[in-house]
Amino acid sequence: MIKFDLEKNQRKILFEQVINKIDSYYSNTKSYPTTPSLEINHIRDYINTQNLQTSVNYKNAINHVLNGLENYSVHTPHPKYFGLFNPRANFSGILADLITATYNPQLAAWSHAPFAVEVEAKLIKEFGEKFGYKSETIDGVFTTGGAEANLSALLCALNHSFPEFAKNGVFGISKRPIIYCSEQAHHSIHKAAKTVGLGYSSVQSISNDEGLKIDLKKLRNQIQEDIASNNFPTMIIGTAGTTGAGTIDDLVALRTIADEFGLWFHVDAAYGGGAVLNKEIKPNLKGIETSDSITFDAHKWMSIPMGASIFLTSHNDILSKTFRITTDYMPKEANSLNIIEPFSHSIQWSRRFIGLKVYLSLLFFGWDGYEQIIGHQANMGGLFRKKLLKNNWNIKNETPLPIICFTDDSIVNNKQFSQKLLDAILKKGKSWLSTYPIGSLNTFRVCITNYNTSEKELDELIEELNEQRKLYLNNI
Numbered sequence: 001m002i003k004f005d006l007e008k009n010q011r012k013i014l015f016e017q018v019i020n021k022i023d024s025y026y027s028n029t030k031s032y033p034t035t036p037s038l039e040i041n042h043i044r045d046y047i048n049t050q051n052l053q054t055s056v057n058y059k060n061a062i063n064h065v066l067n068g069l070e071n072y073s074v075h076t077p078h079p080k081y082f083g084l085f086n087p088r089a090n091f092s093g094i095l096a097d098l099i100t101a102t103y104n105p106q107l108a109a110w111s112h113a114p115f116a117v118e119v120e121a122k123l124i125k126e127f128g129e130k131f132g133y134k135s136e137t138i139d140g141v142f143t144t145g146g147a148e149a150n151l152s153a154l155l156c157a158l159n160h161s162f163p164e165f166a167k168n169g170v171f172g173i174s175k176r177p178i179i180y181c182s183e184q185a186h187h188s189i190h191k192a193a194k195t196v197g198l199g200y201s202s203v204q205s206i207s208n209d210e211g212l213k214i215d216l217k218k219l220r221n222q223i224q225e226d227i228a229s230n231n232f233p234t235m236i237i238g239t240a241g242t243t244g245a246g247t248i249d250d251l252v253a254l255r256t257i258a259d260e261f262g263l264w265f266h267v268d269a270a271y272g273g274g275a276v277l278n279k280e281i282k283p284n285l286k287g288i289e290t291s292d293s294i295t296f297d298a299h300k301w302m303s304i305p306m307g308a309s310i311f312l313t314s315h316n317d318i319l320s321k322t323f324r325i326t327t328d329y330m331p332k333e334a335n336s337l338n339i340i341e342p343f344s345h346s347i348q349w350s351r352r353f354i355g356l357k358v359y360l361s362l363l364f365f366g367w368d369g370y371e372q373i374i375g376h377q378a379n380m381g382g383l384f385r386k387k388l389l390k391n392n393w394n395i396k397n398e399t400p401l402p403i404i405c406f407t408d409d410s411i412v413n414n415k416q417f418s419q420k421l422l423d424a425i426l427k428k429g430k431s432w433l434s435t436y437p438i439g440s441l442n443t444f445r446v447c448i449t450n451y452n453t454s455e456k457e458l459d460e461l462i463e464e465l466n467e468q469r470k471l472y473l474n475n476i
């Protein structure tokens with residue numbers, strides 16, 4: 001019979017093969033082009049060279065996978081990947097994923113993995129405190145990503161507002177729940193509304209003020225209008241670090257409005273939540289400590305490999321109200337102890353030890369290490385803004401986070417200009433950036449998402465931008 005464990009010497013050889021190759025990738029990431037050529041037929045042909053029916057040579061199988069990833073991925077761990085919030089994974093996070101896969105602890109029930117569950121519980125407490133929650137009120141759970149965390153938030157808000165929701169769902173409520181967020185909020189909110197059966201038209205996307213923050217006056221008017229039409233305003237979601245322009249809603253004012261009308265106040269800090277780990281930029285998240293719940297993606301600014309997100313709440317009874325179910329087949333040993341059963345606290349049942357990569361990162365580098373890294377990235381953002389201005393680029397967003405949206409105001413056909421320049425830069429494969437529409441402009445969007453990005457990479461990018469601008473102006 002086939003041997004799933006392989007032999008000890010085979011394992012040694014394959015471990016070495018993988019480690020040599022991934023370490024070479026990790027050490028030399030900068031020598032890869034940021035962008036692959038996306039010839040879909042090449043990729044499919046490459047995959048189809050393999051036959052899944054029978055066993056193949058293991059070394060070849062590994063080479064097939066690693067070469068596939070190296071040739072056909074955007075290299076998000078590259079220090080010139082100035083893209084979405086996809087970090088380079090810090091080394092301890094990589095080790096943690098290997099360890100988790102090997103021990104494969106089952107985090108559904110406390111009694112199966114008490115060390116792992118207690119580690120996650122300790123982390124939830126510490127993160128809650130970092131965000132300013134009162135220690136005794138903190139609860140939360142690790143999730144696969146921000147989308148699951150936002151879905152958990154919506155479910156908690158519904159169970160908070162409608163005590164019978166867990167039992168009767170939407171059939172037990174006579175008024176339509178309404179969720180408020182800004183137009184710049186993440187679309188996982190709409191997805192959550194679809195998933196819970198409310199439908200995405202239950203989400204009121206409020207337009208933004210000049211600063212791309214949720215317009216507070218329009219929000220208040222909309223809530224009053226919804227009450228007048230016999231709907232049930234249920235939840236306000238503030239974004240701390242929008243995906244596009246990195247803006248932070250006025251969280252203090254949102255809390256006040258939520259209190260005025262009795263709404264659940266959730267803060268989607270999937271990316272920007274990292275700011276609480278650095279004392280200089282933390283004040284920009286003022287008000288987050290008053291929220292009812294928070295989404296925070298450790299797999300963004302904390303440079304933890306995907307997927308690792310945290311859902312936090314300051315209502316320590318709401319997760320079990322929302323997710324508890326009783327079963328006969330789950331182990332009962334833990335019943336008498338003062339513990340939380342993760343399966344009664346989460347959308348997931350069988351759960352991976354997501355928290356280990358966060359725990360090991362903190363053991364390796366500490367909160368002090370994050371203070372430095374987050375500060376470094378924020379500083380690189382500031383430095384890049386200065387360099388842009390010096391080189392006659394115009395900045396179009398305002399945020400303390402290292403996300404910069406810019407263009408050249410003197411160029412008449414802005415849309416054509418940004419598209420041509422973007423295409424040219426991506427084609428060269430030295431840097432990866434994107435565009436983001438602000439008002440009538442299609443701006444370039446640069447995010448310092450990699451802890452290894454230094455002034456050198458910023459200068460190289462500025463040079464590329466200047467060179468392409470010059471070529472564009474010479475050709476029109």
Ligand SMILES: *Cc1c(COP(=O)(O)O)cnc(C)c1O
Pocket residue numbers: 085144145146147148150186188239241242243268269270271297309
């Ligand atoms: C990334 C992001 C999400 C979605 O999180 P995932 O981890 O990708 O599921 C939600 N909200 C905001 C503001 C984000 O930046």
